[in-house]
Amino acid sequence: xxxxxxxxxxxxxxxxxxxxxxxxxxxxxxxxxxxxxxxxxxxxxxxxxxxxxxxxxxxxxxxxxxxxxxxxxxxxxxxxxxxxxxxxxxxxxxxxxxxxxxxxxxxxxxxxxxxxxxxxxxxxxxxxxxxxxxxxxxxxxxxxxxxxxxxxxxxxxxxxxxxxxxxxxxxxxxxxxxxxxxxxxxxxxxxxxxxxxxxxxxxxxxxxxxxxxxxxxxxxxxxxxxxxxxxxxxxxxxxxxxxxxxxxxxxxxxxxxxxxxxxxxxxxxxxxxxxxxxxxxxxxxxxxxxxxxxxxxxxxxxxxxxxxxxxxxxxxxxxxxxxxxxxxxxxxxxxxxxxxx
Amino acid sequence: xxxxxxxxxxxxxxxxxxxxxxxxxxxxxxxxxxxxxxxxxxxxxxxxxxxxxxxxxxxxxxxxxxxxxxxxxxxxxxxxxxxxxxxxxxxxxxxxxxxxxxxxxxxxxxxxxxxxxxxxxxxxxxxxxxxxxxxxxxxxxxxxxxxxxxxxxxxxxxxxxxxxxxxxxxxxxxxxxxxxxxxxxxxxxxxxxxxxxxxxxxxxxxxxxxxxxxxxxxxxxxxxxxxxxxxxxxxxxxxxxxxxxxxxxxxxxxxxxxxxxxxxxxxxxxxxxxxxxxxxxxxxxxxxxxxxxxxxxxxxxxxxxxxxxxxxxxxxxxxxxxxxxxxxxxxxxxxxxxxxx
Numbered sequence: 001x002x003x004x005x006x007x008x009x010x011x012x013x014x015x016x017x018x019x020x021x022x023x024x025x026x027x028x029x030x031x032x033x034x035x036x037x038x039x040x041x042x043x044x045x046x047x048x049x050x051x052x053x054x055x056x057x058x059x060x061x062x063x064x065x066x067x068x069x070x071x072x073x074x075x076x077x078x079x080x081x082x083x084x085x086x087x088x089x090x091x092x093x094x095x096x097x098x099x100x101x102x103x104x105x106x107x108x109x110x111x112x113x114x115x116x117x118x119x120x121x122x123x124x125x126x127x128x129x130x131x132x133x134x135x136x137x138x139x140x141x142x143x144x145x146x147x148x149x150x151x152x153x154x155x156x157x158x159x160x161x162x163x164x165x166x167x168x169x170x171x172x173x174x175x176x177x178x179x180x181x182x183x184x185x186x187x188x189x190x191x192x193x194x195x196x197x198x199x200x201x202x203x204x205x206x207x208x209x210x211x212x213x214x215x216x217x218x219x220x221x222x223x224x225x226x227x228x229x230x231x232x233x234x235x236x237x238x239x240x241x242x243x244x245x246x247x248x249x250x251x252x253x254x255x256x257x258x259x260x261x262x263x264x265x266x267x268x269x270x271x272x273x274x275x276x277x278x279x280x281x282x283x284x285x286x287x288x289x290x291x292x293x294x295x296x297x298x299x300x301x302x303x304x305x306x307x308x309x310x311x312x313x314x315x316x317x318x319x320x321x322x323x324x325x326x327x328x329x330x331x332x333x334x335x336x337x338x339x340x341x
Numbered sequence: 342x343x344x345x346x347x348x349x350x351x352x353x354x355x356x357x358x359x360x361x362x363x364x365x366x367x368x369x370x371x372x373x374x375x376x377x378x379x380x381x382x383x384x385x386x387x388x389x390x391x392x393x394x395x396x397x398x399x400x401x402x403x404x405x406x407x408x409x410x411x412x413x414x415x416x417x418x419x420x421x422x423x424x425x426x427x428x429x430x431x432x433x434x435x436x437x438x439x440x441x442x443x444x445x446x447x448x449x450x451x452x453x454x455x456x457x458x459x460x461x462x463x464x465x466x467x468x469x470x471x472x473x474x475x476x477x478x479x480x481x482x483x484x485x486x487x488x489x490x491x492x493x494x495x496x497x498x499x500x501x502x503x504x505x506x507x508x509x510x511x512x513x514x515x516x517x518x519x520x521x522x523x524x525x526x527x528x529x530x531x532x533x534x535x536x537x538x539x540x541x542x543x544x545x546x547x548x549x550x551x552x553x554x555x556x557x558x559x560x561x562x563x564x565x566x567x568x569x570x571x572x573x574x575x576x577x578x579x580x581x582x583x584x585x586x587x588x589x590x591x592x593x594x595x596x597x598x599x600x601x602x603x604x605x606x607x608x609x610x611x612x613x614x615x616x617x618x619x620x621x622x623x624x625x626x627x628x629x630x631x632x633x634x635x636x637x638x639x640x641x642x643x644x645x646x647x648x649x650x651x652x653x654x655x656x657x658x659x660x661x662x663x664x665x666x667x668x669x670x671x672x673x674x675x676x677x678x679x680x681x682x
Contacts, residue, residue, distance in 0.1 A: 156659055161626035165633035208624050209605050245585045245604055263586055264550050283549050285502035292506035318497055 003065045003133035004195055007235030007255045007277055009308040015301070015337035016064035017330055018135075021316030022057040023069040026323060029056050040085055044070050050120030051127060058132055060323070061330045065133040065196070066124060068189070070117055072139030072200055075185055076148050076178075079110030090153050097148040098159070103174050111185040118192040125193030136194030138185050140201035140240070141178035141223075142216035145171065157206045164211055171215065179219045183226050190227075190234050198237035198258070199223060205242015213249055216240065221252035228253045237279060241315070247271040261314025265303045274308050281314035282329070287321040293329050301336050311337070344406045344474035345536055348576030348596045348618055350649045356642070356678035357405035358671055359476075362657030363398040364410040367664060370397050381426055385411050391461030392468060399473055401664070402671045406474040406537070407465060409530070411458055413480030413541055416526055417489050417519075420451030431494050438489040439500070444515050452526040459533040466534030477535030479526050481542035481581070482519035482564075483557035486512065498547040505552055512556065520560045524567050531568075531575050539578035539599070540564060546583015554590055557581065562593035569594045578620060582656070588612040602655025606644045615649050622655035623670070628662040634670050642677050652678070 003016045024030060030053050034043060043049045054069045073091050077083040081093045097103060107113070125134050139147075147153075149160040149171075163171040186197045204216045217240065224236045239258025243250070248271055250257070259268045259280035268278050282300060286292040300311070311333045317326060344357045365371055371394050378384045385391065395410045414432050418424040422434045438444060448454070466475050480488075488494075490501040490512075504512040527538045545557045558581065565577045580599025584591070589612055591598070600609045600621035609619050623641060627633040641652070652674045658667060 156626065158626060158629075158659060158661065161624075162629045165627060165630040205603060208602055242603070245608065261549055262546060262583070267586065283502075285497065285499060286506055288499075288503045289506040318499060320499065 001131060001133045001195060003310070004235060006308070006310050007196060007237070009274065009277055011339075013339055014334045015304070015309050015311050017311035017333040018063040018065040018067065019057070019061075019313050019317045019326065019329075020067075022061070022063060022067065022326075023053045024317060025319035026317055026321045026326065027056055027060065028323070029053075029060065040071070041083065044074055045116045047116050047119040047123055050116070051123035054120070054124050054134075055127060058128065061327050063132075063330055065135050066128055067135040067198070068117070068121060068124065068137060068194065070120070070137070072137070072144060072202075073147060074114060074117065075110060075138060075181060076144050078113035079106045079177075079181060081106075081148060091147065092152045093148060094151070096151040096159075097145075097174060098163070098170075100170055100173065103170070103177060106177060108177060108180070109184075111181045111188065114185060114188070117185075118188050121189050121192035121194055125195075133195040134193060135196045135198055135237070136186060136189030136192075137198040137200060138182045138189075140199050140204070140216055141175045141182060141219040142207075143201050143203045144178050144182075145174050146203045146206065148174070157203070161206070164207070164215060168215075175215065175219050179222055183223050186223070186227060187230060190231050194234075196235045196237065197227065198239060198256075201238070201240035201243075203242075204240030209246045209249060212240075212243060212246055217243075217246075217250055217252070224253045239279070244268075256310060258312070259314065263314075265300050269303060269307055277308035277310055278304070279310040279312050281312065284313045284315050284318050284321070287313075287317065287325045287329055290325055290328050293325060294332060297329065297332055297336060301333070309337075342472060342474045342536060344651070345576060347649070347651050348537060348578070350615065350618055352680075354680055355675045356645070356650050356652050358652035358674040359404040359406040359408065360398070360402075360654050360658045360667065360670075361408075363402070363404060363408065363667075364394045365658060366660035367658055367662045367667065368397055368401065369664070370394075370401065381412070382424065385415055386457045388457050388460040388464055391457070392464035395461070395465050395475075396468060399469065402668050404473075404671055406476050407469055408476040408539070409458070409462060409465065409478060409535070411461070411478070413478070413485060413543075414488060415455060415458065416451060416479060416522060417485050419454035420447045420449075420518075420522060422447075422489060432488065433493045434489060435492070437492040437500075438486075438515060439504070439511075441511055441514065444511070444518060447518060449518060449521070450525075452522045452529065455526060455529070458526075459529050462530050462533035462535055466536075474536040475534060476537045476539055476578070477527060477530030477533075478539040478541060479523045479530075481540050481545070481557055482516045482523060482560040483548075484542050484544045485519050485523075486515050487544050487547065489515070495547075498544070502547070505548070505556060509556075516556065516560050520563055524564050527564070527568060528571060531572050535575070537576045537578065538568065539580060539597075542579070542581035542584075544583075545581030550587045550590060553581075553584060553587055558584075558587075558591055558593070565594045580620070585609075597651060599653070600655065604655075606641050610644065610648055618649035618651055619645070620651040620653050622653065625654045625656050625659050625662070628654075628658065628666045628670060631666055631669050634666060635673060638670065638673055638677060642674070650678075 235255040244263030585604030
């Protein structure tokens with residue numbers, strides 16, 4: 001698989017490419033499945049629907065990797081927090097975590113209840129072309145904890161940051177429980193057929209540098225370390241958003257580090273050299289215009305020439321991007337990075 | 342004024358300190374005025390109320406500077422866009438800007454309609470102790486334009502970034518009109534008695550580096566340059582949020598550069614040396630705990646020792662911070678930075 005080769009820094013005929021949220025609302029075929037099933041959460045629980053929408057972008061856009069269709073909040077939901085999605089707000093936990101007693105109420109083996117995910121992974125791997133990789137994923141413990149403590153998306157992260165500064169021991173305990181579950185959740189995804197796994201830390205940037213290292217990155221590192229012990233041949237991708245200023249302090253047994261679009265790729269290469277494959281980082285809004293897409297891809301390709309690289313957006317694809325432009329992005333990346341050009 | 346001295350890099354007996362949003366909801370005295378007036382927007386239009394709440398944190402906390410109580414959106418409102426504030430959403434422009442015709446409909450001299458602001462500045466300067474500075478302010482053209490194009494706060498800034506990538510000329514025209522208005526708006530604040538002026542670019546970080554320089558920082562620089570021609574003795578503060586990765590590319594005739602809390606102060610000093618006074622940057626959530634406040638202040642004070650510095654938070658103070666903790670922050674900064682200690 002060209003994608004797995006790129007994760008390990010082996011030579012590939014071109015730079016492989018996929019898009020975060022590529023199984024998503026910008027695709028009419030995705031919207032059709034969602035219409036049939038009724039809502040997002042039910043889709044994530046239906047292995048057939050999961051397989052279908054996961055495979056759509058591979059068939060339609062010819063990306064080099066499929067990423068499991070799911071949500072990072074399925075795990076805490078199955079650990080015991082009822083989850084709902086409210087239009088215009090997003091995910092909501094009506095019950096929140098703030099005390100040791102709240103943590104006691106969680107199922108310490110919640111990962112075992114995600115059979116529908118493992119089943120989906122099996123179906124996808126069976127149907128996916130052998131040359132394409134399947135990426136499994138989970139949220140980082142910090143990001144999951146943030147949702148569990150705040151109850152929903154947050155602007156200032158006041159509740160969890162109160163814990164960071166006033167009750168760090170309770171928070172560390174919660175992060176420990178989540179780390180154990182996430183490790184096993186990803187292991188099960190690999191056992192079911194995932195070729196690569198990725199940790200999404202959407203809210204790493206909510207913390208200043210030393211607190212980010214203590215409350216987020218260290219737990220991600222622990223998961224990566226234990227995964228590599230269990231599965232040395234499965235690449236692990238770490239992606240924290242909003243931490244471009246902290247790169248110097250980020251290490252660990254990852255094969256790939258995701259770079260968000262705010263971080264100039266020059267800087268990421270300067271910091272990491274070729275210790276990791278770097279994944280990213282086109283600004284997703286560039287996909288509104290083919291000219292802007294081309295300009296952005298050219299710049300990144302130039303910077304990453306001769307370096308370990310997987311092309312991607314620097315954040316998820318937006319729902320109102322024309323499919324034609326997404327297709328142009330994928331095709332153009334392959335064209336411009338083809339070796340011997 | 343110790344504050345103005347620090348802006349120009351002159352020696353001061355201690356590092357002066359104030360807080361963004363210090364005239365705000367965490368103060369019971371502020372909430373009382375707001376209750377009497379009824380709503381936020383009416384408060385900004387009432388010079389007596391403006392003066393009263395602007396002076397409150399000086400009296401209560403003994404900060405070294407007062408900052409005019411107002412909103413960055415009063416200017417575009419007076420240029421012709423009706424503004425309202427919706428609880429839980431924030432500011433909303435029901436009519437948005439997207440075409441040349443929309444720009445034609447704006448009052449190119451809207452800044453003249455902000456007499457209530459100039460009147461407020463006069464009242465404050467009259468009542469404020471002569472040792473304390475009064476900071477006037479405006480939003481950056483890019484940040485104001487973002488509100489005018491998006492209509493309200495935004496997660497992905499899709500509409501204005503579509504303009505960045507598909508219709509940059511129209512956007513540059515809008516930014517030009519805003520730049521001219523902002524320059525005159527700040528000039529009038531200085532004429533009315535402001536000792537210092539500050540440009541707030543809350544959404545600079547919505548752009549990748551080169552686009553940030555083109556669509557935001559360049560306009561801020563132009564305003565600073567022209568202000569310094571007119572008022573060489575009035576310090577100008579530039580503050581863009583979310584651009585810690587772009588510092589190397591930021592220059593201009595500012596006296597002070599604000600640093601957000603995501604940006605390690607070490608890095609800011611390394612990049613700017615003592616070309617500017619640096620303002621910032623305690624994480625506002627540290628104010629939830631005195632221990633965390635102390636730890637954070639100690640670290641910043643250590644880093645900035647011997648450098649040009651104004652102490653501040655790295656973002657606005659949050660409404661649920663205890664006044665006692667805010668007071669502790671101000672007192673502790675003065676204590677720990679006092680020379681000869």
